[in-house]
Amino acid sequence: xxxxxxxxxxxxxxxxxxxxxxxxxxxxxxxxxxxxxxxxxxxxxxxxxxxxxxxxxxxxxxxxxxxxxxxxxxxxxxxxxxxxxxxxxxxxxxxxxxxxxxxxxxxxxxxxxxxxxxxxxxxxxxxxxxxxxxxxxxxxxxxxxxxxxxxxxxxxxxxxxxxxxxxxxxxxxxxxxxxxxxxxxxxxxxxxxxxxxxxxxxxxxxxxxxxxxxxxxxxxxxxxxxxxxxxxxxxxxxxxxxxxxxxxxxxxxxxxxxxxxxxxxxxxxxxxxxxxxxxxxxxxxxxxxxxxxxxxxxxxxxxxxxxxxxxxxxxxxxxxxxxxxxxxxxxxxxxxxxxxxxxxxxxxxxxxxxxxxxxx
Numbered sequence: 001x002x003x004x005x006x007x008x009x010x011x012x013x014x015x016x017x018x019x020x021x022x023x024x025x026x027x028x029x030x031x032x033x034x035x036x037x038x039x040x041x042x043x044x045x046x047x048x049x050x051x052x053x054x055x056x057x058x059x060x061x062x063x064x065x066x067x068x069x070x071x072x073x074x075x076x077x078x079x080x081x082x083x084x085x086x087x088x089x090x091x092x093x094x095x096x097x098x099x100x101x102x103x104x105x106x107x108x109x110x111x112x113x114x115x116x117x118x119x120x121x122x123x124x125x126x127x128x129x130x131x132x133x134x135x136x137x138x139x140x141x142x143x144x145x146x147x148x149x150x151x152x153x154x155x156x157x158x159x160x161x162x163x164x165x166x167x168x169x170x171x172x173x174x175x176x177x178x179x180x181x182x183x184x185x186x187x188x189x190x191x192x193x194x195x196x197x198x199x200x201x202x203x204x205x206x207x208x209x210x211x212x213x214x215x216x217x218x219x220x221x222x223x224x225x226x227x228x229x230x231x232x233x234x235x236x237x238x239x240x241x242x243x244x245x246x247x248x249x250x251x252x253x254x255x256x257x258x259x260x261x262x263x264x265x266x267x268x269x270x271x272x273x274x275x276x277x278x279x280x281x282x283x284x285x286x287x288x289x290x291x292x293x294x295x296x297x298x299x300x301x302x303x304x305x306x307x308x309x310x311x312x313x314x315x316x317x318x319x320x321x322x323x324x325x326x327x328x329x330x331x332x333x334x335x336x337x338x339x340x341x342x343x344x345x346x347x348x349x350x351x352x353x354x355x356x357x358x359x360x
Contacts, residue, residue, distance in 0.1 A: 015079035023195065024124040027188035029076050032084050034184050035119075035177075036073035039088070040066050042173050049169065053162050058102055065095055081125040089116050089138075097145060104154030106163050108170035113142040115177060122185060203277040205255055206262035214276035214284060221274075221288055222331045232331070233295035235285040236321040236338040237265065237302065240350040242281040249312055257311045261318065264309060268302045284335065292324035292355055299353040307351065317351035324356075 011030050014020050021029065043065040050059035068091045075084040092112050099109040120126060120134050158166070201213035209217075225232050239245075239261055246254040258281065265283055269275055274286040285302075287295050299320040306318045321342025325334040337356060345354035 010077050012077060012079035015081070021079060021081075022124070023192055025081065027185070027192070028122070028124045029079070029081055030188065031119075031122075031181060031184045032076040032081060032088070033073060034180065035088065036069045036076065036084070038177055038180050039091075040069035040073070042177070043069065045169075045173075049166060053158055053166070055102065055156055055158075058099060061095060061098060065091055085119070085123060085125060088119075092116055093141060097149075100145065100149045101152075102155045103158060103163070103166070104152065105150050106167055107154075107158075108167035110142070110145060110149070111170050111174040113138075113145055115174065115181075117142075118178070118181065206258055206277050208262050208266065208283075209274065209276040211276060211278055211284075214274060214278070214286065217274045217286060218331045218335075221286060222325075224288070225325060230289050231291045231324060232334075233287040233290045233292055233322065233324045234331075234335050234338040235287065235295055235299045235302075236278070236335070236342045237261075237283040237285070237299075237318050238342055238346070239281040240317045240319055240346075245311075245314065245316075249314065253312055253314075257316055260309060260311055261306055261316065264305050265302055268305050269298070284338075292322060295322045295324065296353055296355050303351065303353055319345040319350045320353040321345060322353060322355040 010033055011026050012021060013026065015025075043062045047059055047062040047066070050056070050062060068087060072084045072087045072091075075081075075087065092115055096109045096112045099107060103109070116138050117135065120131060120138060123131070126134065201210060202208070203210045221232055224230055239257060242254065242257070245257055258277075262275075262277065262283065265275055265285065269285060269287075272288055273290075274288075276284055278284040285298075287298060290298070299322050303318060303320055306316060310316055319342055321338040321340065321344070323334045323338035323341060325331060341354045341356055345352045348354065
């Protein structure tokens with residue numbers, strides 16, 4: 001299991017009060033979990049550095065910081081995001097100020113005072129009004145610390161090589177943490193984008209592509225058709241007597257029928273074919289590199305498969321209309337002919353396949 005997958009498994013779905021967390025809040029929880037790990041590892045390194053430099057007081061402080069981030073991790077995992085964020089902010093500011101007081105400005109601990117700013121700005125657990133307060137307040141703290149400690153003599157004077165090493169360690173650590181936060185948040189934005197794209201292109205009931213998504217596919221197949229000698233066919237399917245299902249067994253049964261028929265159709269087409277819920281109880285199948293005769297065979301197999309699966313004891317059937325794109329016509333015209341063929345099949349008795357006016 002990857003590190004990211006592990007953290008995603010730890011992300012809470014509800015807060016401490018049992019209220020569901022939004023996608024944005026879950027993403028922020030993932031950022032807090034990752035921050036707790038990175039910060040905890042960083043302070044373990046600090047612990048070793050302080051022991052090496054002989055600064056015992058800061059070594060003890062780093063033990064406390066590691067415990068703080070351990071607690072922050074568990075707060076975030078339980079959905080107590082505000083508490084985890086406050087704990088991180090207090091630790092960062094308190095540790096930086098104490099380290100600057102002991103080791104002086106040259107140690108580079110002032111860099112950490114910049115880290116809370118982007119976290120507060122992107123936080124989903126701080127209200128907008130609070131952000132307008134905390135953002136300038138944190139900036140003020142960073143400026144105030146600069147004024148107070150830039151020229152102040154340190155309590156412990158380190159050898160110059162040690163001080164320089166600590167300074168650049170802190171500079172690099174801050175850049176790594178900022179990159180980590182940016183990368184985590186970027187991944188969350190990508191995840192949300194994928195979810196929004198799926199919502200925009202997927203039918204929520206059947207989990208098939210919706211009409212909008214299939215139209216994009218049809219445009220692509222139409223361009224392929226224009227470039228070569230390929231053939232393209234459409235199969236329009238409509239569940240027979242669907243209104244009676246709703247009236248007899250209720251809308252829950254109607255939804256069950258739609259899901260079952262969609263699964264049956266999806267299981268009966270190739271990977272290169274495209275299936276979507278076209279609207280209501282209608283489905284459209286796009287069959288690339290398939291002529292009308294082959295499309296009729298596909299539709300007949302699907303018709304038989306649907307008829308073999310009753311729902312709650314009620315027989316379910318569907319009628320299919322088939323068309324092949326003709327030379328010089330658009331995909332919409334071919335789909336319209338498939339639709340006309342379907343309704344001709346309805347008039348002829350339903351539960352059949354009809355291709356361009358000829359019953360198959």
